[in-house]
Amino acid sequence: MELIYTIARMKYFKIASVFIFSILFTTIYSCNNEPLDSDLQENSEQSSGCVSVTSALQIASANFSASTNDNYTQVCNEYKIALQNKIDSCGDSSGNLESTITSLGDCSTNNTCTVTSNSASFAESDYNSDNTDTDLCNAFKSALQNKITACGDASGEIQSEIDGLGDCM
Numbered sequence: 001m002e003l004i005y006t007i008a009r010m011k012y013f014k015i016a017s018v019f020i021f022s023i024l025f026t027t028i029y030s031c032n033n034e035p036l037d038s039d040l041q042e043n044s045e046q047s048s049g050c051v052s053v054t055s056a057l058q059i060a061s062a063n064f065s066a067s068t069n070d071n072y073t074q075v076c077n078e079y080k081i082a083l084q085n086k087i088d089s090c091g092d093s094s095g096n097l098e099s100t101i102t103s104l105g106d107c108s109t110n111n112t113c114t115v116t117s118n119s120a121s122f123a124e125s126d127y128n129s130d131n132t133d134t135d136l137c138n139a140f141k142s143a144l145q146n147k148i149t150a151c152g153d154a155s156g157e158i159q160s161e162i163d164g165l166g167d168c169m
Contacts, residue, residue: 050090057082069110076107096122116150119143137168 060075060082067075083101092098103118105111123143127136144162153159 050086053082053085053089057086067110072110073107076104080104080107094122094126113147113151116143116147120147134168137165141165141168 060079063075064079080101083097086092087097099118099122100115103111103115120140120143123136123140127133127140130136141162144158147153148158
């Protein structure tokens with residue numbers, strides 16, 4: 001009975017971790033091409049569209065994180081559509097959203113480990129571009145923890161990388 005409880009807790013932690021990272025990821029990367037103040041009035045329709053698709057992406061990301069083998073294909077395809085809508089409305093200067101779409105493939109196979117690994121790589125790249133940014137450091141640590149949850153870390157390499165980041169201050 002205790003084993004079943006432990007497995008259930010691990011599954012809940014995995015889903016919760018992916019969900020939290022997804023929200024953090026979309027928050028950090030939301031609307032990278034927002035207009036400057038002087039262009040704000042001209043581009044207000046584009047900006048409101050970006051906010052709308054960002055919100056839809058957060059919902060799709062949460063649904064994807066909570067997907068099961070039974071509904072994975074449908075939820076994955078909805079997630080891909082939300083990612084593409086975000087690219088169309090807000091841009092994707094880093095290429096991270098497009099890479100996520102590519103890593104999802106045709107959505108026929110549950111590849112949470114692959115998607116989580118790609119997210120960790122994106123977070124690492126962003127952190128390396130400014131390793132003094134506390135938010136980027138915490139996002140990278142969270143992405144690494146999600147990777148451990150989804151893929152495991154038998155060698156302890158990922159945990160060592162987390163430990164090496166320290167307190168991100």
